Amino acid sequence: MYRLLIIGCLVGMALLSPASSGWWNADTVASSIPGTVTRSPEEFAAYLTNRFPDDTDRVKALFSWISHSIVYDMDQSNVAGKYESMDEFVRGVLNTKKAVCQGYAEVFTAVCNLMGIPAMTVHGYTQIDGHLQSETGHAWNVAKVGGRWYLFDPTWGSGYLDDSLITTHMPFDPIWQLKEYPVTHDQFINGIRPGSTFYNYSDSLDRYYVLDEISRAEATLRRAEATNANRREIQRIYRKYNDYVVNLRCNSEITRYNASSDMLRDAIDRYNTFQKLRGRRGINPDKLRQWLQLAGGVVQNSRRQAETLSPCHSLSVREIQELLKNISEVEIAIATEFRRLH
Numbered sequence: 001m002y003r004l005l006i007i008g009c010l011v012g013m014a015l016l017s018p019a020s021s022g023w024w025n026a027d028t029v030a031s032s033i034p035g036t037v038t039r040s041p042e043e044f045a046a047y048l049t050n051r052f053p054d055d056t057d058r059v060k061a062l063f064s065w066i067s068h069s070i071v072y073d074m075d076q077s078n079v080a081g082k083y084e085s086m087d088e089f090v091r092g093v094l095n096t097k098k099a100v101c102q103g104y105a106e107v108f109t110a111v112c113n114l115m116g117i118p119a120m121t122v123h124g125y126t127q128i129d130g131h132l133q134s135e136t137g138h139a140w141n142v143a144k145v146g147g148r149w150y151l152f153d154p155t156w157g158s159g160y161l162d163d164s165l166i167t168t169h170m171p172f173d174p175i176w177q178l179k180e181y182p183v184t185h186d187q188f189i190n191g192i193r194p195g196s197t198f199y200n201y202s203d204s205l206d207r208y209y210v211l212d213e214i215s216r217a218e219a220t221l222r223r224a225e226a227t228n229a230n231r232r233e234i235q236r237i238y239r240k241y242n243d244y245v246v247n248l249r250c251n252s253e254i255t256r257y258n259a260s261s262d263m264l265r266d267a268i269d270r271y272n273t274f275q276k277l278r279g280r281r282g283i284n285p286d287k288l289r290q291w292l293q294l295a296g297g298v299v300q301n302s303r304r305q306a307e308t309l310s311p312c313h314s315l316s317v318r319e320i321q322e323l324l325k326n327i328s329e330v331e332i333a334i335a336t337e338f339r340r341l342h
Contacts, residue, residue, distance in 0.1 A: 029061050030068035038065065041090055041107070045114035055117050055145050059152075062111050066104055067157040073098040080106070101155040105139040108154050112143050118209055119143040122151075124171035125237055132189060134234045140169060142176055142205075149178050149205055167193070172241055173220040174227050175204055184227040185234060214252055217245045250312035256305055257315055260323060263302035267330055270295035274337065289341060296334045303327050 037047035048058045070093065073079075078098045083089040090110045093103040105121040112119035120142050125134040140153040151165040166177050166188075174182040178201055181194040208216060221241060229238045274291040277283050306324050311317045 029064040033061065033065050033069075038069070038094055040094065041087075041110045041114055044094070045111050048111070049115050055115070058115055059112065059117060059143055059145050062108060063152055063154055066107055066154040070097050070099050070104055070107070070154075072155070073100050073103070076100055078103065086110075101139040104154040105141050108141045108143075108152065112141075117143055117145065120176075120209070122171045122173075122176045123237075123241070124169060124173075124176070125234060126168050127170065127188065128168055130191070132233055134237055137237050137240070138169065140165075142178065144205075149202065151176075151178060172224050172229060172237060174199070174223055175201055175208060175220075177201070178205075182227075185224075185231050186228050189231070189233060214245075214248050217241075217248050221245050246313070250314050253310055253312050253315050257309055257320070257323065260302045260305035260309070260327075263298050263305065264323070264327055264330065267295045267299035267302060267334075270298060271330065271334060271337075285341065289338075292334060292337055292341070296331075296338075299327060299330050299334065303331070 033047070038044050044062075048061055052058045052061055078092060078096050079100060080086070080089045080102055083092055086106060087110070089103070090106050093099045093107050099107070102121070109119045109121045122140050122142055124138060124140075125132070126138050127133065138155070140151065140155065142149050142151055144150075151169070153165065153169065166179060166183070170183075170185065170188040171177060174184070177183065179194060180198055180201065181196065182199050182201070183193060183195040187193070187195060208219065211219065224238070224241065229241075231238075270291055274288060274295060277291060278288055303324070306320065306327060309315070309320045309323075311320060
């Protein structure tokens with residue numbers, strides 16, 4: 001039950017100065033990368049690692065290839081919602097070379113991480129010449145290169161070694177502004193720069209990067225709410241991210257529910273094996289106890305998992321109660337057989 005955060009994008013290729021004018025030398029780099037190595041993120045990462053001498057050049061090459069080789073999907077026919085997982089989505093983008101902004105960003109994130117370069121996909125919105133673009137939203141990237149975090153927008157074909165992207169891009173989570181004085185959503189919308197509160201974003205990013213997916217999402221939501229992300233102009237994005245966090249939590253509960261159910265089935269299989277062995281002549285009683293003990297240990301683990309489950313929109317109280325009831329029945333059967341053995 002994998003759910004992806006799907007936020008739309010704006011086509012803005014020409015709205016920022018393309019990085020190919022200097023730092024990237026993008027045309028030459030992009031054209032030098034053979035198509036045979038870009039069919040999967042693993043192949044691409046291996047090629048860039050072997051072909052370029054350091055992380056800076058590897059990121060330059062990756063960014064240049066994405067910006068020049070992936071076509072913006074005007075019909076939005078290749079979006080994350082079509083795929084079962086983010087990995088499958090990234091492979092789909094690499095194979096079709098068509099994407100909206102999330103596709104550009106997720107390819108960048110995936111290949112960077114495979115090269116050992118910390119990178120994340122950032123979700124937010126843009127404001128160009130005073131025009132707020134918050135209905136569809138946008139996705140771009142951050143990556144840590146040479147010990148520092150930098151902003152990249154492969155959809156717009158622009159990369160920055162400073163914080164100038166904040167003049168047009170507002171991340172939902174203020175941590176991704178990469179500024180010691182980040183602006184609030186109110187300040188960004190009203191054109192106020194910089195913010196007034198100091199924030200040690202570098203240390204915060206390092207801590208954020210090692211969190212699990214749910215903890216990251218919950219931390220993002222807390223920071224976004226603290227900077228007035230529920231403001232009327234961006235409520236749609238706020239609701240999307242809130243729904244995303246709710247879905248992540250629910251998916252986690254479903255995963256744990258499934259794990260508990262699998263353990264219960266395993267315990268039943270072991271119990272059934274015990275029953276078959278018990279019917280054999282001359283079976284060693286110690287071997288019988290061993291099978292029963294194994295079944296008992298597995299069903300205990302199933303209960304520990306089940307007892308911590310929380311209901312959500314895709315997992316009802318009734319389903320959890322039914323699982324606990326089934327666990328109890330198996331526990332009683334195992335306990336009964338133990339008494340018989342003694």
